Amino acid sequence: MTIRKILMGLILVSLFHTGNAQDKKGKLSGSFETINQIYKKDNKTKAVVPDDKFGSNSYLKLDYHIGKLSMGLQYEAYLPKLVGYDIRHKDQKIAGRYLKYQDETLEITVGNFYEQFGSGLIFRSYENRELGINNAIEGVGVRFKPTDYINLKAIYGKQREFFEVSDGILRGLDGAFDLAQYFGLKDSHLTAGGSWLSKYETYTGALEDFPSQVNAYSARMDLGIKNWSMNAEFVQKNDDRRIENPDIDITGNALLVNSSFAKSGLGMNFTFRALKDMSFYNERSANGLNLLVNYLPAITKQHKYSLLNIYTYITQADGEMGAQFDLYKKFKKGSFFGGKYGTKLEINVSAYNDLELKNSETKETDFLKLGDTKLYRDINIHLSKKFSKKLKTKLAYAHIDYNKGELQGGDSPIVKSDFLASEFEIKLKPRHVLRAELQHLWTKQDKKNWIAALFEYSIAPGFSMFVSDQYNYGDKDKIHYYSGGFGWAKDSKNLQVAYGRNREGLNCSGGVCRFVPAYTGLNISFSTSF
Amino acid sequence: MKKYLISLLLGITALYSNAQIASTQLKDLNGKTIQSENILNNSEEPIVLCFWATWCRPCLQELEAINEAIDDWHDEVNFKMVAISIDNTRSSSKVPALVKARDWPFDVYIDENSDLKRALNVSGVPFCCIIKKGEIVWKHSGYQPGSEELILEKLTELSKK
Numbered sequence: 001m002t003i004r005k006i007l008m009g010l011i012l013v014s015l016f017h018t019g020n021a022q023d024k025k026g027k028l029s030g031s032f033e034t035i036n037q038i039y040k041k042d043n044k045t046k047a048v049v050p051d052d053k054f055g056s057n058s059y060l061k062l063d064y065h066i067g068k069l070s071m072g073l074q075y076e077a078y079l080p081k082l083v084g085y086d087i088r089h090k091d092q093k094i095a096g097r098y099l100k101y102q103d104e105t106l107e108i109t110v111g112n113f114y115e116q117f118g119s120g121l122i123f124r125s126y127e128n129r130e131l132g133i134n135n136a137i138e139g140v141g142v143r144f145k146p147t148d149y150i151n152l153k154a155i156y157g158k159q160r161e162f163f164e165v166s167d168g169i170l171r172g173l174d175g176a177f178d179l180a181q182y183f184g185l186k187d188s189h190l191t192a193g194g195s196w197l198s199k200y201e202t203y204t205g206a207l208e209d210f211p212s213q214v215n216a217y218s219a220r221m222d223l224g225i226k227n228w229s230m231n232a233e234f235v236q237k238n239d240d241r242r243i244e245n246p247d248i249d250i251t252g253n254a255l256l257v258n259s260s261f262a263k264s265g266l267g268m269n270f271t272f273r274a275l276k277d278m279s280f281y282n283e284r285s286a287n288g289l290n291l292l293v294n295y296l297p298a299i300t301k302q303h304k305y306s307l308l309n310i311y312t313y314i315t316q317a318d319g320e321m322g323a324q325f326d327l328y329k330k331f332k333k334g335s336f337f338g339g340k341y342g343t344k345l346e347i348n349v350s351a352y353n354d355l356e357l358k359n360s361e362t363k364e365t366d367f368l369k370l371g372d373t374k375l376y377r378d379i380n381i382h383l384s385k386k387f388s389k390k391l392k393t394k395l396a397y398a399h400i401d402y403n404k405g406e407l408q409g410g411d412s413p414i415v416k417s418d419f420l421a422s423e424f425e426i427k428l429k430p431r432h433v434l435r436a437e438l439q440h441l442w443t444k445q446d447k448k449n450w451i452a453a454l455f456e457y458s459i460a461p462g463f464s465m466f467v468s469d470q471y472n473y474g475d476k477d478k479i480h481y482y483s484g485g486f487g488w489a490k491d492s493k494n495l496q497v498a499y500g501r502n503r504e505g506l507n508c509s510g511g512v513c514r515f516v517p518a519y520t521g522l523n524i525s526f527s528t529s530f
Numbered sequence: 531m532k533k534y535l536i537s538l539l540l541g542i543t544a545l546y547s548n549a550q551i552a553s554t555q556l557k558d559l560n561g562k563t564i565q566s567e568n569i570l571n572n573s574e575e576p577i578v579l580c581f582w583a584t585w586c587r588p589c590l591q592e593l594e595a596i597n598e599a600i601d602d603w604h605d606e607v608n609f610k611m612v613a614i615s616i617d618n619t620r621s622s623s624k625v626p627a628l629v630k631a632r633d634w635p636f637d638v639y640i641d642e643n644s645d646l647k648r649a650l651n652v653s654g655v656p657f658c659c660i661i662k663k664g665e666i667v668w669k670h671s672g673y674q675p676g677s678e679e680l681i682l683e684k685l686t687e688l689s690k691k
Contacts, residue, residue: 027551031651061651065552102553116643119619126618126643143555151555151563178562189560222561229626231561258623267627297620302585326624328631344632431676460676489672494653527653529669 026066031529033129034058037082042520044479045501048083055082057089059129073097074112076163084507084516085132086290088162095163096136107143112136115155117174117195120295121235121254121278122218125159131507131514133289135282136160137170149178159282161291168282170293172197189229191222199293201283207246211239216252216280216294230259235278235294243284245362252277253367254296267328273299274321276355276367289514297512299324300350300378303398305421306470307441307450311402312508313352313376319365320375322352341386352376354406374414377401394423404446417443431460448474462489470503479503485523492529499523551664554645556614559626559638566646569639571664575608576688578681580658581647582613584621584628589656592673597634599678607685609660611636616647616655660684 037055041047056079063072077092078085098111114136116124127134139157146152153174159166176193179185195218203210220233237252257272275296282291298313299322327347331338354373355365365371380398387393398419404412421439428434437454451471458464465486472479483500504518553567570577580596582589593613600611613636615625622640629638641647650659650666658681659669668684670677 029651031653033653061648063552063649063651070552100552114643114645114648120643124619124643127648145563145565176563181562189562191561224560227630229560231623260623260627262627262630264633265631267629267631269624269627271623295619297618299620302621304585304587326627328628330631330633425675427675431674431679433675458674460674461670461680462672462674462677464674487672489670489674492653492657492669492671494671527671529651529653529671 026064028062028064029530030060030062030072031527032058032060033525033527035082035523035525037519037521037523039083039519039521042501042518044477045481045503045518045520047501047518047520050080050083052080055080057082057085057129068101068103070100070102071098083519084514086162086288089132091163093163095134096160105145107141109141110139112138112160113141115141115153116295117153117172117197118193118218118220118233119231119256121233121256122195122216122237122280122294123155123170123172123174123197124295126295128512131289131512133512134160135290135292138165139170149181151176151178159291159293161282166282166291168199168201168291170197170199170282187226189222189224193220193222194218195220197293199280199282205246210246211241211249214238214240214280227263228259228261230257232257237278237280240277240280241284246284248362250277250362250364252280254278255368265330265332267326269326270323271299271325272323274355274368275315275317276319276365277317279317289512295512298508300352300376301326301348301380302508303380305396305419305437305439305452306454306468307421307439307452308380308398308400308419309508310441310447310450310505311400311404311415311417312506312513313350313378313402314407314506314513316352316354316375316407318363319355319371320352321355321368321370322350322376324348324350339385339387341388344382344384346382348378348380350376350378373403373406374401375403375406380419390427392425394421396421396423413445415443415445417441433458433460443474447472450474463487468500492527494525494527496525497523551661551666552649554641554649556639556641556646557622559629559640564639566639566649569612569637570661573610573661575610576667576685577610577612577661578658578685579661580611580613581616581641581652581655583615583617583655584624585617586655588673591675592656592658592678593634594632595675595678596636596681597632599682600635603682603685606682607689609685613638614646615640616644618642618644660688662688 035057039049039053041049058077060075073094074096076095078089081089096112098109100109114125125135125137137155137157142154144152156171174195176191179190197216199214203212216237218235222231233256235254253276255274260269280293282293296315296317298315300313329345331343333342337343352375354371356369356371358364358366378400383395385393400417402415404415419441424436426434435456439452441450454468456466467484470481481501481503485498488495499522501520506513507516553565556564556566558564622642656673657671659666
């Protein structure tokens with residue numbers, strides 16, 4: 001706490017000093033966001049109402065920037081938290097503060113900050129308010145770019161854990177060397193990089209020679225020639241032991257390979273990823289989304305349709321191997337498929353299995369050896385076509401195989417589903433647009449068939465309203481998840497009001513998921529920046 | 531802690547703003563690291579800066595609408611169009627393929643860990659702003675079909691000043 005007070009003092013001193021003594025003008029900016037929900041009991045959906053029947057999460061961020069100095073703070077309030085958030089989101093506090101110096105080559109931050117090494121496989125600290133994740137580092141961060149071709153990063157500190165800090169201390173180094181720049185290669189790029197991340201956590205248990213320090217290393221490369229590019233990253237993590245199995249020492253490995261080809265009108269992207277024991281926590285006893293050191297999102301398509309988000313893949317950090325392929329094609333105006341305005345086609349395929357078991361006692365898997373258990377399959381096709389200045393349409397098809405038993409636990413067969421959606425956007429008069437969306441999901445397993453519809457009417461530049469329903473007519477309960485509301489936006493102010501039923505399930509953002517129970521009620525959110 | 535907060539707020543309100551935007555690191559579509567100040571602070575003409583993501587439907591609607599109108603806009607006013615993708619490593623590798631396939635005639639950069647989004651205090655996407663001489667002079671959050679015309683209106687107003 002003392003360090004925090006010193007830092008707050010420093011921020012204030014710097015602020016007054018720089019503001020008054022220098023002939024420069026500072027810049028204050030910030031943002032405010034509040035999400036409020038009023039809950040209603042709903043016997044049909046079995047929605048549970050919390051004691052208070054009210055939930056409210058609010059965030060205020062203030063930044064002040066003058067010359068080479070920046071400083072700021074973040075205030076958060078959970079009075080009380082919204083349903084689905086961790087119970088440790090409690091009360092209110094100034095949850096982050098920082099002071100930063102920055103010139104052309106050097107950036108030093110003291111306090112709370114976010115950083116990422118490589119693709120995040122080894123280390124990423126970030127904030128995702130929707131999921132209640134904030135694993136900011138509280139410590140010192142340095143970025144140093146001595147030349148155009150060298151980029152160095154260093155971090156030292158603890159990680160934020162709700163309103164507290166972690167027991168484990170992290171220190172890390174990352175370097176990237178732009179070889180193409182160094183050798184003056186034109187029309188191509190080549191970068192090599194590497195990271196080291198170390199975690200120290202005191203051990204007070206009975207085991208002798210217990211490693212209190214976990215070390216992880218990564219090597220990566222980026223290569224690009226004309227329309228083609230490729231990048232790869234490999235990670236190894238040593239001596240990471242869980243509190244429940246302190247005797248078991250399993251080496252973690254990750255490999256990510258990505259390759260793209262893109263030219264005018266055509267883009268393709270292929271990603272391969274294999275993970276073996278890559279859950280990397282700041283503390284031996286941590287689990288879930290809390291105190292994660294690295295970032296392992298699901299490398300699958302993040303679907304925009306609500307029914308396609310019922311069966312969402314969840315990364316299996318202990319053992320998975322799979323790949324994803326994307327194709328983007330634009331049929332140009334005047335061509336056979338393009339017609340008068342052009343047509344867009346997107347195809348996405350992804351497939352994941354587990355890894356072969358190496359040791360049935362320790363449950364250790366064999367890295368890069370594909371197992372027999374199918375975890376996830378997704379093939380989806382999206383077609384967008386503009387017919388006239390007044391009518392745009394979209395058509396989508398998807399087939400998903402989802403191993404619910406493996407991914408969410410319980411005794412469930414593989415859920416095989418087919419999905420079809422169509423969308424119409426009709427311009428009724430200038431700035432008035434009606435959008436209609438119809439979806440259907442077929443499956444013989446789990447909760448059977450669903451149908452969904454959404455109608456949205458918008459008046460530019462800032463007003464929109466909607467009504468929607470997701471109807472689980474195949475299930476015995478036959479629940480309608482209806483919803484309706486409106487949105488208003490002006491400048492950076494944004495207000496959203498909605499009332500309805502929300503189905504229980506995984507709330508996923510950026511490939512990381514949080515379970516949210518069913519709730520029914522009113523939601524009022526407002527955000528602004530200044 | 532409360533007294534610190536009050537002092538900070540008082541201190542801040544005693545000052546007034548007119549400074550350049552804090553610089554952060556971005557990636558271009560080739561994966562090269564670039565300082566945002568080289569894109570945002572060193573331009574004579576106004577910059578239209580739009581934040582988007584591959585998974586955000588209204589963002590794609592907005593950028594497609596700008597793509598359709600941009601030639602006409604350039605006939606009327608001078609400006610530079612920059613789109614910032616906030617896709618993190620889950621989907622950032624898809625950005626070059628999507629952008630090139632769609633033939634967007636503007637610069638696109640990737641803000642993989644939301645550093646620039648945070649520095650500009652952007653609450654969510656879609657979000658567009660206009661930067662003139664390193665200072666944000668206009669911003670708009672959200673998108674409804676047709677609201678992109680606000681950008682042209684503001685650019686025209688700025689060109690007359």
